[in-house]
Amino acid sequence: MNHIGDRLIVEGRRKRTALVVGLDPDLRYIPDVVRQGVDPETGEGAAEAIYAFNRIVIDAVAEHVVAVKPQLAYYEIYGADGIAALEQTIRYARSKGLLVLNDAKRGDIGPTSAAYARAFLGEGPIAGDMVTVNPFLGSDGYMPFIEAAEAAGKGVFVLLKTSNPSSGELQDLKLGDGDKLYMKLAAELGRLGARSVGAHGYSCVGAVVGGTYPEEAAAIRAALPSAIFLVPGYGAQGGTAEALRPFFDARGEGAIISSSRGIIYAYRNLGEQWPSLSEAEISLAIGEEAARAKEAINAVRGAG
Amino acid sequence: MNHIGDRLIVEGRRKRTALVVGLDPDLRYIPDVVRQGVDPETGEGAAEAIYAFNRIVIDAVAEHVVAVKPQLAYYEIYGADGIAALEQTIRYARSKGLLVLNDAKRGDIGPTSAAYARAFLGEGPIAGDMVTVNPFLGSDGYMPFIEAAEAAGKGVFVLLKTSNPSSGELQDLKLGDGDKLYMKLAAELGRLGARSVGAHGYSCVGAVVGGTYPEEAAAIRAALPSAIFLVPGYGAQGGTAEALRPFFDARGEGAIISSSRGIIYAYRNLGEQWPSLSEAEISLAIGEEAARAKEAINAVRGAG
Numbered sequence: 001m002n003h004i005g006d007r008l009i010v011e012g013r014r015k016r017t018a019l020v021v022g023l024d025p026d027l028r029y030i031p032d033v034v035r036q037g038v039d040p041e042t043g044e045g046a047a048e049a050i051y052a053f054n055r056i057v058i059d060a061v062a063e064h065v066v067a068v069k070p071q072l073a074y075y076e077i078y079g080a081d082g083i084a085a086l087e088q089t090i091r092y093a094r095s096k097g098l099l100v101l102n103d104a105k106r107g108d109i110g111p112t113s114a115a116y117a118r119a120f121l122g123e124g125p126i127a128g129d130m131v132t133v134n135p136f137l138g139s140d141g142y143m144p145f146i147e148a149a150e151a152a153g154k155g156v157f158v159l160l161k162t163s164n165p166s167s168g169e170l171q172d173l174k175l176g177d178g179d180k181l182y183m184k185l186a187a188e189l190g191r192l193g194a195r196s197v198g199a200h201g202y203s204c205v206g207a208v209v210g211g212t213y214p215e216e217a218a219a220i221r222a223a224l225p226s227a228i229f230l231v232p233g234y235g236a237q238g239g240t241a242e243a244l245r246p247f248f249d250a251r252g253e254g255a256i257i258s259s260s261r262g263i264i265y266a267y268r269n270l271g272e273q274w275p276s277l278s279e280a281e282i283s284l285a286i287g288e289e290a291a292r293a294k295e296a297i298n299a300v301r302g303a304g
Numbered sequence: 305m306n307h308i309g310d311r312l313i314v315e316g317r318r319k320r321t322a323l324v325v326g327l328d329p330d331l332r333y334i335p336d337v338v339r340q341g342v343d344p345e346t347g348e349g350a351a352e353a354i355y356a357f358n359r360i361v362i363d364a365v366a367e368h369v370v371a372v373k374p375q376l377a378y379y380e381i382y383g384a385d386g387i388a389a390l391e392q393t394i395r396y397a398r399s400k401g402l403l404v405l406n407d408a409k410r411g412d413i414g415p416t417s418a419a420y421a422r423a424f425l426g427e428g429p430i431a432g433d434m435v436t437v438n439p440f441l442g443s444d445g446y447m448p449f450i451e452a453a454e455a456a457g458k459g460v461f462v463l464l465k466t467s468n469p470s471s472g473e474l475q476d477l478k479l480g481d482g483d484k485l486y487m488k489l490a491a492e493l494g495r496l497g498a499r500s501v502g503a504h505g506y507s508c509v510g511a512v513v514g515g516t517y518p519e520e521a522a523a524i525r526a527a528l529p530s531a532i533f534l535v536p537g538y539g540a541q542g543g544t545a546e547a548l549r550p551f552f553d554a555r556g557e558g559a560i561i562s563s564s565r566g567i568i569y570a571y572r573n574l575g576e577q578w579p580s581l582s583e584a585e586i587s588l589a590i591g592e593e594a595a596r597a598k599e600a601i602n603a604v605r606g607a608g
Contacts, residue, residue: 024416043428071412071419073412073416073417073420073423074416074419076387076420076423076424077423078428079388079391079423079430080388081384083380083383083387084383084384086384105410105411105412108409109467109468109541110468112328112375115328115378115381116377118381119377120380122381124383125384126383134438134440135440136440136474136475137466137468137474138470138471138472138474138475139470140470159440162413162440162445164414164441164442164444165444168442170440170441171440171442173477173479173480173485174479175477176479176482178480181474181477184477232413
């Protein structure tokens with residue numbers, strides 16, 4: 001099956017989950033057992049620790065998620081070594097049957113967007129199955145991503161209404177005709193997605209809609225029925241499972257809910273001794289939290 | 305001198321230039337002498353060829369530019385190997401006394417933007433002196449970059465009005481109060497820049513204003529007198545030197561003009577035999593085109 005909309009729906013049904021786990025590895029929050037090889041002065045060994053941590057996370061969450069979502073910034077800090085850890089992480093996730101969504105938020109003028117699309121949706125070492133895209137440069141900035149996704153059966157998630165507190169400063173601006181910016185963009189993405197709708201009703205053009213904005217989600221869902229929503233903001237950013245209902249379609253599908261820090265650092269809730277926990281202990285805490293998040297989301301979307 | 309606004313002005317005076325050359329290495333346009341080690345099947349050797357090409361470009365343009373501007377997409381295609389070539393390129397440019405402006409167009413929610421700011425404005429292997437930033441997520445998305453720049457004496461260039469044909473789709477949207485989006489954003493950046501204005505009148509908060517939009521530039525210049533403009537679009541994208549006047553201040557300063565393909569692939573104008581040119585020939589063509597662009601821009605800004 002070479003259509004990302006169909007793959008996400010089918011995988012979600014098979015594994016009974018709408019959860020995506022973000023891989024945002026931050027050495028400050030990684031236990032000693034994983035980061036013991038890192039030189040605190042030079043940072044040497046950081047990339048190895050990041051990959052070792054990601055393996056633990058992937059093993060712990062694999063049965064509960066449809067995809068993992070590496071957040072590029074946390075790898076770029078370490079330059080080529082960090083990107084090597086990303087490459088290893090992508091290969092490892094795929095070997096576990098997981099889809100890979102690179103949270104890169106790229107966007108540029110046409111020829112450069114085409115180069116980014118090649119990097120993230122092509123065949124190269126950091127390419128995954130999906131990528132997040134920033135639409136600020138307009139259609140000639142995001143079309144190369146959509147065209148690459150259509151050609152490869154892969155997916156893009158265009159930022160529409162992001163989860164952060166100040167997302168409204170630009171995204172909610174009221175235009176001369178009274179519409180908000182994100183609704184105008186939603187209408188445009190709906191037109192573009194119409195040409196790649198798959199057997200299960202969803203296209204390769206998804207949208208990022210923050211879990212912290214359920215009212216906006218209802219309006220966007222109505223305007224954009226064939227877009228899968230990538231929903232960040234659940235968990236550490238304050239979004240609750242109850243608020244997620246309007247993000248799903250009538251069957252409880254069509255959205256993937258992303259949580260990063262709330263799951264991958266779940267062991268920090270075990271108390272101040274978290275840095276000295278064993279690998280088995282951190283793995284258990286991460287897996288239990290992923291299962292809990294999956295079930296909380298399933299209850300809300302009627303898949304419980 | 306630890307203030308990017310001052311450094312750009314002083315370097316521009318010392319070298320009598322407002323030119324920046326973009327490093328967008330694309331193997332399709334690189335001569336055989338440089339790419340002969342690249343395996344056409346596997347792409348192996350591509351990163352080495354990219355770095356070899358960038359060294360030729362940097363040597364040829366160093367006396368004509370204040371900074372080089374690596375375009376991240378062209379390195380990310382090759383994953384960790386490509387980022388290793390970027391690291392080498394940054395070190396080499398600095399060894400030649402050049403400032404480095406990473407054209408990354410990053411932007412995310414707060415904690416992730418802070419991680420990107422650390423990657424590009426910190427002390428790590430891909431950090432340079434300046435970075436381009438996408439403001440679509442609002443102030444909590446771009447403030448971590450501005451704060452990192454202020455702390456380090458480095459610079460950010462926030463996308464305001466980009467050079468591409470469809471930049472107006474979002475950036476020119478008329479808001480309820482009649483203003484265009486980019487003018488509202490310009491006003492906000494003006495307030496933020498006010499706290500880091502240096503001895504020469506410019507702050508660490510610059511703006512990207514496309515050379516293809518001179519009328520918009522005049523309005524933005526008036527609203528944002530202490531922002532250095534990064535002006536792409538000159539050359540291959542169709543912007544002319546004559547159109548650049550409104551981007552500069554009354555002294556002919558305050559803007560850096562970026563050209564990429566028009567300069568680094570200048571030897572392709574020598575005819576169909578370009579793939580077989582020698583290193584000396586391509587170096588000469590690149591250097592001459594950089595000198596020509598520098599002088600054309602100097603004539604317009606009154607520094608000729």
